Amino acid sequence: MQKTFYKKELLIKSPQKRKGTDNNKKDIEKIQSWLNLFAMQNPSSGTAASIDGDFGPATEKAVLNYQKFNALPQTGIVDQAVFALLSAPLKKAFEDAIAGNTLRELIVNTAKNHLKNHPFELVIKNQSNTGPWVRSYMDGNEGTDWFWCMGFVQAILDQAASIQGKNFKTLIPLTYSCDTVGTIGLQKKLLTRYQTARTNPSLIKPGDIFLLQKTPNDWVHTGIVTAIHGDIIETIEGNTNSDGSHNGNAVMNRIRNFKQSKIDFFSIEPLV
Template identity: 65%
Template sequence: MQKTSFQNELTISSTQQRNGASNSRKEVRKIQSWLTLFSMSHPGSATATGIDGDFGKATEQAVKNFQKAKGVAETGLVDQATFDLLSAPMRAAFLGAGQGAGLRELILTIAENHLVNRPFELIIDQQPNSGPWVRAYMDGNEGSEWFWCMGFVQAILDQAASVQGKNFKKLMPLTYSCDTVGMTGLQKGILSRYTQIRNDPSVVKPGDIFLLQQAPHDWIHAGIISAVDDDIFETIEGNTNEGGSNNGNAVLKRVRNFRKSKLDVFSIESLV
């Protein structure tokens, strides 16, 4: 795999605990981030806490509550075994065995596997587009300016291509820019414009990438197409929300009407 920053989100350098001598602000933030992410899918767990790098009483109690929810000893400290439990969703998403008869099917099953593990961004130091999932998709980068929809798309492509011993960078450069991918598609002749797609939806196949066009050479959002119907694409996309924003906060499965939206499509066929 080319995109391996997720590995940094799966380990801590040493055991972290309340007022611990070996505490690291960076590692404590990682713990607090995963505790808060756990609370989003388990709202009654009382594990949400501030993400400030300070392992105080509140963080200790949040850890104990997490340990209780997982049925393990409520020590309040986080060793690697406890951190493995905290970061298990990312481990499952990135290291789960991809299955599929071909690259397109692999892309979809891997994207679905990420989806069910609930990737979600956090706000850290008043900066959205932050947290473990964003850093994993964006090669360690995070913060307000780091829109992560293309980072998500490329992480899925990379993971799927790697299963087949292929390099996704033969299809497109490593980038976080929808514009770069769009221009690459135009140069290679593998980007179908929305007008063409409306006339002939059969040019689009599951596993291809949609690019939301703002202007002919300006694209503001991207995602993976999982199904095609007469009027709509079903998609799996990152950095979106229930309203379809290009700067949302989660990976979601959506339905987009390509007859009403300017959705260009980048074909992955040459990598298949």
């Protein structure tokens, strides 16, 4: 795999605790981030607390609640073993075995595996588009200006292609820009414009990349096509929400009517 920053998100340098002599601000922020992500999936767990890099009484209580919720020894200390449990969804998303006989199947199943592990961004220091999932998709970058939908798409392509010993960068360069991929698609004649897709849906295939068009040379959002049914496509896309925003906060399975939207399609066929 080319995109391996996620591995850094699975580690802390030393055990972290209240008034610990080896406390590390970045590691504490990682712990606080995962406590909040856990609270999103388990609202009754009592693990949501500020993400400020300070292991104070609130963070200690959140850790104790996490340990109690998961039937762990209630120490209030987060060592690597506890942190591995906290960050397990990220490890599962990137390292679980993926089934599939073709690259297209591998891409769709990889995207589904990420989806079931609930990738979600956080707001840290008043900055959206932050947290361990965003950094993993964006190679360490995060913050309000770092829209991460293309980072997600390329992480999925990378992971799936690597299973077959292929390098996704033979198809498209490492980029976080929809415009870059759209422009390359035009240059390589791999981009099906929405007008053509509407009249010939057979050109759209699972595993292809959709690009939501603002103008003919400006694309604002992207995701993976997982299925085509009549006038609609099913997708898995990052940095979106239930309204289909290009700056949402989660990875979601969405349904889009491609005959009523300006959606272009980038074919992955050369990589297949």
